[in-house]
Amino acid sequence: MNEGLVVFVRSLLSFFSLLIFTRILGKEQISQLTFFDYILGITIGSIAASLSTDLSSRSWPHWIGLITWAALGLLLEYITLKWRYVAKYLENEPTIVIMNGKIMEKTLKKMRFRVSDITELLRNKDIFDLTEVDFAIIEPNGQLSVLKKPEYQNLTPKDMYIQKKASGISSELIYDGILIEENLRQLDKDKNWLLNELKKQGITDISDVFIATLNPSGSLYIDLYNDHMTKITDIGDYKGPY
Incomplete structure (x- = not known):
């Protein structure tokens, strides 16, 4: 009876710890996870299971391990968000x-x-x-x-007997406020050209741009950190704290 009560209490502890950590680490779908993210999730779940049912040892070492793995996962997410080149080597591209x-x-x-x-x-x-x-x-x-x-492509020009030029793949010119000059050179453009294009849209500083892409057909996409959107569409159906 006492063992059952201990398992119940430890299960509550591991359940809510796991719930909190998964909320902190994000809500990517399984199909979006990298292999490392997948292994990290399995490891954290395994530690939580041991915390619940391993009565041969005290609970606090398992809980410390759970916190450590979750904290390292969160730290890795922060690093890959903050430094693009680190993300390139840690998460591949x-x-x-x-x-x-x-x-x-x-x-x-x-x-x-x-x-x-x-x-x-x-x-x-x-x-x-x-x-x-x-x-x-x-x-x-x-x-x-x-x-x-x-x-x-869907509703193809071929079906309508219309010739269409290939649009190609867009290249990032600005990422997280940083100019990627190598991609500019590949597209036979320079920094002055980009600055002029930004000025046409009232943008005076590259650091204000979150991402800017250009495809070979000349279509330029720009997204700012501050988009000045006054009405945000909410697709959720629960007006809760999250």
């Missing part, structure tokens, strides 16, 4: 595996992917013919993002 309809064999080999792995991921996107694919990108979480060729 998107990798193009099909470019302009051509499979990047060396890239696949480096990532230890087979062509059959890519075709399987394409079938999950309802693509059964490689000729439809313009670009395919492996995201850091292992998911595949696909840009179809213009003639195969």
Whole structure:
């Protein structure tokens, strides 16, 4: 009876600790988690389970371990949000595996992917013919993002007998207030061109820009830290504290 009561109390402690830590660490879907995030979640859950039922040891070492793992996970999230280049090495970055309809064999080999792995991921996107694919990108979480060729996109120009130029993939020119000059050079642009484009939209300082992207067709997207939005759409149905 006493053991059952101890397990009950320790289970309450681990349950609410786990609830608090998962709320702090965020609410990404399983499909959005990197492999490390997945292992981190399993480890924290395992420690919480041990805290509940391992009566051969005191509860506080398990609880300290739970706090430590959760704190390290939170610290890693902060680091990857604060420093882009650290995130690049800790979380990896998107990798193009099909470019302009051509499979990047060396890239696949480096990532230890087979062509059959890519075709399987394409079938999950309802693509059964490689000729439809313009670009395919492996995201850091292992998911595949696909840009179809213009003639195969929904409500295709091909069906309407209209020729359409490929838009290509957008490149980041400004990320988190920092200018990425290498991407500017790849697009045959310079800093003065970008500053003029920003001035056209009333932006005088690059540090005010959260993200700016440009695609090969010339479409420029700009998002500011302060967007001056007066009415925010709320899609939630519970007016609670969170």
